[in-house]
Structures are given as structure tokens and as C-alpha cells.
Amino acid sequence: MSRIGVFVCQCGNNIASTVDTKKVAEEMSKMPGVVYTCDYKFMCSAPGQENLREIVKAQKLDGVVVSACSPHMHEKTFRKACESAGLNPYKCEISNIREQCSWVHHDKTKKVGTIKSIDLTRMTIERLKKNRPLKNINIPVKKRALVIGGGIAGIQAALDIADGGIEVILVEKEPSIGGNMARLSETFPTMDCSQCILTPKMVEAELHDNITIYTWSEIEKVDGYIGNFTVQIRKKAKYVDEQLCTGCGECIEKCPFKADNEFEMKLNKRKVIYTPFPQAVPNIPVIDAPHCVKIQKDKCGACAIICGPNAIDFKQKDQIITEEVGAIIVATGYQLMPNERFGEYGYGKIKDVISGLQFERLASSSGPTGGEIIRPSDGNVPKSVVFIQCVGSRDEKKGVAYCSKVCCMYTAKHTMLYKHKVHDGQSYVFYMDIRSAGKRYEEFVRRAIEHDGAMYLRGRVSRVYERNGKIVVQGADTLSGNQVEIEADMVVLATAILARDGADTLAQRLGIGYDKHKFYNEYHPKLRPVETVTGGIYLAGTCAGPMDIPDSVSMGGATASKVLGLFSSDEMSREPITAIVNRAICNACWDCLNACPYSAIEKESENDRHGNILRWLAKVNDGLCQGCGICVAACRSKCIDLQGYTDEQVYAAINAF
Amino acid sequence: MKIKISKENLQSEFVRKVERISGETLSNCYQCGNCTGGCPVSYEMDYGPSQIIRLLQLGEEGLLMNANSMWVCVGCLQCYSRCPKCVSAANILEALRQLTLRKGTDHENVSDLPFPFLKNAPQQAIVCGFRKFVS
Ligand SMILES: Cc1cc2nc3c(=O)[nH]c(=O)nc-3n(C[C@H](O)[C@H](O)[C@H](O)COP(=O)(O)OP(=O)(O)OC[C@H]3O[C@@H](n4cnc5c(N)ncnc54)[C@H](O)[C@@H]3O)c2cc1C
Numbered sequence: 001m002s003r004i005g006v007f008v009c010q011c012g013n014n015i016a017s018t019v020d021t022k023k024v025a026e027e028m029s030k031m032p033g034v035v036y037t038c039d040y041k042f043m044c045s046a047p048g049q050e051n052l053r054e055i056v057k058a059q060k061l062d063g064v065v066v067s068a069c070s071p072h073m074h075e076k077t078f079r080k081a082c083e084s085a086g087l088n089p090y091k092c093e094i095s096n097i098r099e100q101c102s103w104v105h106h107d108k109t110k111k112v113g114t115i116k117s118i119d120l121t122r123m124t125i126e127r128l129k130k131n132r133p134l135k136n137i138n139i140p141v142k143k144r145a146l147v148i149g150g151g152i153a154g155i156q157a158a159l160d161i162a163d164g165g166i167e168v169i170l171v172e173k174e175p176s177i178g179g180n181m182a183r184l185s186e187t188f189p190t191m192d193c194s195q196c197i198l199t200p201k202m203v204e205a206e207l208h209d210n211i212t213i214y215t216w217s218e219i220e221k222v223d224g225y226i227g228n229f230t231v232q233i234r235k236k237a238k239y240v241d242e243q244l245c246t247g248c249g250e251c252i253e254k255c256p257f258k259a260d261n262e263f264e265m266k267l268n269k270r271k272v273i274y275t276p277f278p279q280a281v282p283n284i285p286v287i288d289a290p291h292c293v294k295i296q297k298d299k300c301g302a303c304a305i306i307c308g309p310n311a312i313d314f315k316q317k318d319q320i321i322t323e324e325v326g327a328i329i330v331a332t333g334y335q336l337m338p339n340e341r342f343g344e345y346g347y348g349k350i351k352d353v354i355s356g357l358q359f360e361r362l363a364s365s366s367g368p369t370g371g372e373i374i375r376p377s378d379g380n381v382p383k384s385v386v387f388i389q390c391v392g393s394r395d396e397k398k399g400v401a402y403c404s405k406v407c408c409m410y411t412a413k414h415t416m417l418y419k420h421k422v423h424d425g426q427s428y429v430f431y432m433d434i435r436s437a438g439k440r441y442e443e444f445v446r447r448a449i450e451h452d453g454a455m456y457l458r459g460r461v462s463r464v465y466e467r468n469g470k471i472v473v474q475g476a477d478t479l480s481g482n483q484v485e486i487e488a489d490m491v492v493l494a495t496a497i498l499a500r501d502g503a504d505t506l507a508q509r510l511g512i513g514y515d516k517h518k519f520y521n522e523y524h525p526k527l528r529p530v531e532t533v534t535g536g537i538y539l540a541g542t543c544a545g546p547m548d549i550p551d552s553v554s555m556g557g558a559t560a561s562k563v564l565g566l567f568s569s570d571e572m573s574r575e576p577i578t579a580i581v582n583r584a585i586c587n588a589c590w591d592c593l594n595a596c597p598y599s600a601i602e603k604e605s606e607n608d609r610h611g612n613i614l615r616w617l618a619k620v621n622d623g624l625c626q627g628c629g630i631c632v633a634a635c636r637s638k639c640i641d642l643q644g645y646t647d648e649q650v651y652a653a654i655n656a657f
Numbered sequence: 658m659k660i661k662i663s664k665e666n667l668q669s670e671f672v673r674k675v676e677r678i679s680g681e682t683l684s685n686c687y688q689c690g691n692c693t694g695g696c697p698v699s700y701e702m703d704y705g706p707s708q709i710i711r712l713l714q715l716g717e718e719g720l721l722m723n724a725n726s727m728w729v730c731v732g733c734l735q736c737y738s739r740c741p742k743c744v745s746a747a748n749i750l751e752a753l754r755q756l757t758l759r760k761g762t763d764h765e766n767v768s769d770l771p772f773p774f775l776k777n778a779p780q781q782a783i784v785c786g787f788r789k790f791v792s
Pocket residue numbers: 148149150151152153154171172173174177178179180181184186187188189217218219331332333334335336356357360406410413500506540541542543547548549550552
């Protein structure tokens with residue numbers, strides 16, 4: 001016979017006003033196996049817990065039911081109290097008579113509430129009788145971290161983790177780290193030069209003893225679970241030996257062929273062997289194989305001839321590197337919506353209609369024009385520039401429904417950059433709303449309007465076309481209620497921020513969620529904004545949604561604190577609420593394996609002593625199992641069960657009703 | 658109505674004169690509409706005070722000089738007392754009146770006004786009238 005104690009909490013008046021707690025305790029004392037009952041004002045208070053501990057010891061209880069608030073609130077508290085009194089914590093169960101009873105029943109005579117509390121507690125007692133003592137699962141942790149994406153968010157995460165003494169592997173798919181921030185000229189709201197504040201961080205990451213950078217690399221495969229991931233990284237052939245290359249750049253000079261320059265947003269051409277920008281980290285060129293005449297047609301080879309240290313290696317192959325890590329940070333960033341989608345704005349037809357990032361490159365002193373703002377079509381200085389905000393953003397029909405968050409601010413910045421460079425120029429901005437929430441942001445926008453003379457027009461542009469060598473912009477000013485027309489020399493489109501192409505494929509490889517726009521999902525949008533539902537995988541920067549540099553940096557730092565917290569002990573302890581396979585009757589139909597959303601079911605073989613496979617079995621990986629119970633429902637032979645929520649326990653509770 | 662916006666219009670002689678006479682900077686206005694909301698007579702105006710400022714911001718002279726707004730304004734300065742940016746729409750409307758009067762095409766002579774009118778018109782109206790019609 002069991003020795004169960006039942007503790008009914010009054011929760012001040014929260015429970016006691018509609019439940020007769022004394023009566024509940026009294027009724028429960030009549031149940032077989034119950035040796036002690038009481039009701040108490042606040043079970044969660046220090047004296048309440050102390051009382052519980054003393055009674056567990058004095059009465060030699062082998063099970064405890066606390067009838068109180070939701071287990072979300074104090075299950076941990078009471079299980080801890082039981083544990084310190086020498087009872088297995090999983091022999092303590094909570095019966096929720098607050099959220100599920102007293103708060104929803106308003107009967108002041110306490111009749112209904114009391115009857116229901118008695119039922120709920122009785123069910124919990126019967127369930128508890130079937131509880132088996134469980135032990136927390138300890139998983140060893142590999143104290144190394146992987147950061148995917150070397151934009152500002154990824155760099156910040158890598159630096160903060162590395163400073164915490166943890167080894168970091170930073171994987172970047174481009175030839176250099178830096179991401180989109182490397183493209184920006186100056187940054188709002190302080191107008192510091194983007195390169196000047198970014199490159200020191202890039203160099204710091206390169207020189208940090210704890211950071212290994214793989215550029216021109218992508219994630220091929222991810223296996224494992226929190227604390228124990230195995231990651232395969234494809235290091236694409238650079239055709240340049242990284243050990244031998246001195247970064248002198250002679251090869252780039254000599255290469256006679258050119259291709260579109262992606263870093264400059266195709267505003268100019270780059271060589272076929274190239275580094276994306278002068279401060280690239282690492283400063284090692286790569287050969288763009290599809291355009292290389294040597295690789296494609298076995299001609300040329302000029303770079304190999306000029307290269308002093310013989311670093312050019314046309315035979316180089318992609319390499320697969322396997323790394324073991326305990327945590328992964330995803331920081332793969334964003335891309336802009338292709339302007340081509342907006343034929344009505346003349347993109348593709350009119351050369352001087354450009355994107356926001358192209359304007360950044362024109363304004364950047366290291367850009368293709370050396371910082372001079374000139375028209376791509378004829379090289380003339382534009383005297384009138386129209387900026388159009390919300391292109392593709394807040395546009396359910398052609399674009400996306402959300403706000404891209406940074407365009408209001410960078411457009412204000414663009415008007416200032418333009419005014420500072422073209423003193424007699426006039427800028428116009430078409431906007432729907434100005435969203436300048438942030439420290440010193442509103443003041444920044446007002447400066448653009450009041451000090452630098454940007455003319456803001458509230459309304460969308462409906463047409464952009466050419467007339468006598470001018471670009472005619474036709475839109476509305478809803479403030480005055482008029483149609484307006486402007487003759488412009490250049491038009492800049494603030495196109496929507498999108499998740500990267502392939503963001504979904506990466507998410508599937510990692511087993512993390514994403515929304516319909518392919519931005520990665522956080523575990524909880526408010527309270528756990530940098531975690532994903534998959535333990536050990538965290539999010540930083542614009543891969544989670546549009547945001548600016550300060551937010552990306554904060555998120556990078558926040559992921560680092562999560563990782564350092566995870567790595568603060570050698571083993572990770574987790575609740576043993578995991579599925580368990582009855583090995584005797586599993587017939588390896590793999591229904592569970594197909595049903596599990598966390599890929600926690602593995603195939604295991606039973607072998608004879610010669611190594612011949614006798615039979616196959618399902619096996620649960622405790623690290624990956626989240627205890628959702630889907631496999632239990634899927635299993636036809638009823639041989640898989642969820643610890644802590646076994647069929648036996650659940651049926652016992654139902655039968656007691 | 659279609660407005661052609663250009664640098665020349667935005668910084669036209671007219672717009673600069675309004676700014677100089679009123680002492681206000683047009684770009685300071687948020688277009689929040691508080692002035693129009695608080696104005697006791699804006700419901701009688703062709704364009705409320707904030708819309709007048711908007712038309713000036715757009716450099717649109719014709720529309721606003723033909724509107725009755727400047728003559729309806731009673732100069733009570735409610736707009737100014739409410740404006741979060743310390744813009745005085747009243748000063749701007751005054752500047753428009755000044756500019757109209759300086760053209761000398763719409764001048765009223767007090768002594769020419771008929772006695773019954775002067776006798777019956779409210780005092781406030783006559784004081785405002787002086788402020789508006791006498792330059
Ligand atoms: C025109 C414009 C102007 C802006 N101006 C400002 C400004 O003035 N101030 C401000 O605060 N913000 C500004 N922003 C916003 C700013 O660009 C972003 O907040 C910031 O760059 C986001 O950094 P990130 O690291 O999240 O992403 P990214 O910079 O996009 O970096 C992501 C990195 O991950 C890499 N990557 C992607 N996929 C993979 C993969 N599968 N495997 C490996 N690597 C991968 C990419 O190559 C890239 O290097 C501006 C944005 C635009 C469009």
C-alpha cells in the first residue's frame with residue numbers, strides 16, 4: 001500500500017473563495033493509500049514548503065499530491081522540496097485546482113468548486129500511484145560553438161563567445177565576412193562610417209585565438225542535439241591555397257576577364273579572381289569558377305603565372321569538414337526584394353532607378369564611384385533625387401505585408417548623405433508613415449527634413465516613367481489631397497527586406513521553424529526571442545526578421561550569453577519526460593520514426609556475436625526527444641510510452657473520475 | 658488637382674517671403690493637424706491652417722492665395738498655443754494677408770464702411786478686421 005500525502009492549498013483567497021479546501025482534504029483522507037492530508041494558506045511560501053518537507057519525512061511518504069495552482073507555476077518548487085526531503089521528485093504531482101477550477105467557477109457557496117477539486121485531486125492520486133521514480137537525464141556537452149553567417153550579428157556572437165573562453169567556428173558563404181553592413185556607407189543615427197566601425201571587429205575575429213573562420217563555405221548536414229551536434233561543412237574550392245597566398249593581389253591585377261560585381265550590387269564589374277572588397281577578411285582571393293577561362297576552357301591561367309608563392313591551384317576540390325559542437329547560432333541575415341518586381345517603377349528599363357543598397361555603394365567612399373553620387377546612366381550628378389519608401393513592404397498584393405523596419409531610417413540617412421555631397425540638390429521622399437522608433441531616431445528624421453531640406457510627401461508613387469531625358473515620378477500627397485508630379489534625375493527604391501534565398505533549406509537541415517516569409521521562428525517572441533524550439537540552436541540578427549545594426553548586435557550578444565550559460569557545466573541535466581521503447585515488442589514498423597517532428601527516433605540493430613543483424617528496433621535519442629508524445633499515438637503495437645505520462649498513469653487518472 | 662513639384666517652387670520667392678514675414682520655418686511643421694483641430698473657425702475655411710502650411714511646403718501659391726482661409730482666421734492664436742513644434746499658423750496666415758494687401762488690390766478703408774455695419778458688427782470682428790485689412 002502506498003503512503004501518499006495530500007496538501008490542499010488555499011492560495012489566500014484565490015482558491016479558498018470558491019473551494020472548501022478543508023472538505024477536499026477531509027475527503028481525500030478517506031482514499032486508500034492516503035495517509036496524510038491537510039489544507040494550508042500558501043503552500044508555496046517558505047513555511048509551506050518547510051511543512052511539506054517535515055511531513056514527508058515524519059510520515060515516511062512515498063508520494064505527494066499538491067492541489068494548488070498550475071504545474072507551470074510551482075511544480076518545480078514542490079518537486080524540489082520533496083527531493084530535499086529524500087523523495088524522488090517525480091513522485092510529486094500537482095493537481096491544478098486554481099486555473100482549472102477556482103478561477104473558472106464563481107459559485108460562492110463553494111459547492112461546484114469543491115466537488116470538482118475533489119475529482120481532480122482524486123484523479124491525481126490514482127495517477128501518482130502508477131508513477132515510477134525517474135532520474136534526470138545528464139547529457140555531456142561539447143563546449144564548442146558554431147556560428148552560421150558572418151554578418152555583424154554573427155561576428156558579434158562569435159566574438160562574445162570566444163571572449164568567454166569558448167572555441168567558435170564561424171562559417172560564411174561569401175569570400176569574406178562582413179555581410180551587408182560592409183556595403184553601407186554611413187550608418188544612422190550617428191552617421192559613423194560603416195567600414196570604420198565594422199572592420200576592426202572583422203580583424204578581431206580573424207586574429208582571435210578561439211575563432212576559426214571558414215569562408216566560401218556552407219553547411220551541408222547537421223546531426224545530433226543540444227550539447228552534441230555533428231556538423232558537416234562544405235568548404236568550396238577557392239582555387240587558391242590559403243596557406244601559401246600572401247594576399248598581394250597581383251593575380252587580381254593580371255586577370256584579363258571580368259564578371260558582375262555582387263558586392264557592388266552589380267554597379268560595376270570585378271575580376272574573375274577577386275576579393276569582394278579591399279578590407280576583406282580573410283584577405284585571400286577566390287576564383288569565380290563559372291567565369292574562369294582556365295577552369296572552363298583550359299586557356300589563360302594568367303594568375304597562376306604571376307603568383308609569386310605559387311598559390312593558385314586549379315585542381316583544388318571542395319572539401320567536407322566535420323566539426324563537433326554543442327551549440328549553433330544562426331545569423332544568416334537578409335537580402336533585398338529584387339527591384340525587378342516593380343515594373344511600374346521603371347526598374348530594369350530606366351537605368352537611374354536604383355535600390356537602397358546601390359545608393360549606399362554610390363555614397364560609399366570605397367564604392368565604385370569613390371563616394372561621388374552620380375547617375376549610373378551617364379555619370380552626371382543628379383540634381384533631383386526621389387526616394388520611394390515601402391517598395392514591396394506593406395504591400396500585400398505584390399510584396400509582403402510586414403514593415404521592413406529600417407527603410408524609414410536609411411532613407412532619411414540617404415537624403416542627408418545626398419545633401420552633404422550635392423549641396424544644390426533637392427531630395428524628395430514618398431512615405432506612408434515614418435517609423436522612427438528608437439533612441440535619437442525621430443530627431444534624426446527631423447534633421448533630414450528641417451536641416452537638410454528633404455521634402456517629404458505622404459503617399460505612394462504609382463508610376464515612374466521617362467520623358468525627355470527626365471524621370472517623371474507620379475504619386476500623391478495625401479496631406480494636401482493632391483496628385484503630385486516630380487521630374488527627377490534619379491530614383492532610389494527602398495525595397496523590402498527579405499529572408500535569404502535558401503533560408504528554408506537551411507532551417508530544414510537544422511530542424512528549426514520558420515514563418516511564411518522564411519524568417520526563423522523564435523521559441524517565444526517576447527520571453528525567449530533568441531532561442532529556437534530546437535534546444536541548442538539560437539538566432540541572431542536579420543535572419544529572424546528585419547532589424548537594424550544595434551538590434552542585430554544585441555541579439556548576437558544575447559545568443560552568446562545563452563551559449564556561455566549552456567556551457568557553464570560539463571553536463572546538461574534535463575527532465576526525463578522522454579519516450580521509451582519496449583524493446584521486447586517493437587516490430588520496427590518505423591511509424592514513430594516517420595511521425596517524430598524532432599527526428600529523435602533512431603534505428604538500432606540487435607546483432608549476434610558475429611555482428612550479423614538479427615532484428616531492427618526503434619531507439620529514442622534522449623537529447624533530441626522533446627516529450628511531445630506523437631510517437632506514442634502513432635505506435636500500432638503500443639510499445640512506445642512517454643515517461644511521466646505513461647498510458648498506465650493516464651488511464652488510472654481517467655478511471656478515477 | 659495635380660501639383661508639379663520642383664526645387665524652384667519649393668524655394669520660390671513667394672515661399673521665402675512668407676517665411677520671412679511670418680518668422681516661421683515651414684519645414685518645422687509635422688502636419689499633425691492640431692492647429693486645424695483647435696481652430697474655432699477652421700470649419701469655415703477652404704483649407705484649415707495645417708493644410709495651408711502643407712500647400713506652402715509644396716510651394717503651391719495659386720491654391721492658397723485664392724482660398725478664404727486667411728480672411729476667416731480671427732487671429733486668436735489657438736493654433737500656436739497648441740502646436741507641438743511652436744509653429745504659429747496665425748503668423749503664417751497673417752503673412753499671407755500682408756502679401757495680399759501689399760498688392761494693393763483688396764484694400765478696405767474703415768471710414769468707407771457703412772455706419773449700420775460698424776454699429777452691428779461684433780467688436781472682436783472689427784478689431785480683427787483692422788488687423789487684417791490695414792497694413
Ligand atoms: C540600404 C540599407 C541601409 C541600411 N542602413 C543601416 C544603417 O544606417 N544603420 C543600421 O543600423 N542598419 C542599417 N541597415 C540594416 C543593416 O544592414 C542590418 O541590420 C545588418 O546588416 C544585419 O546584419 P546581419 O548580420 O543580421 O545580416 P547580414 O549582414 O545579411 O549578414 C549575414 C551573413 O550571413 C552570410 N550567410 C547567409 N546565408 C548563409 C549560409 N547559408 N551559410 C553561411 N553564411 C551565410 C551572408 O553571406 C552574410 O555575410 C541598412 C539596410 C539597408 C538595406
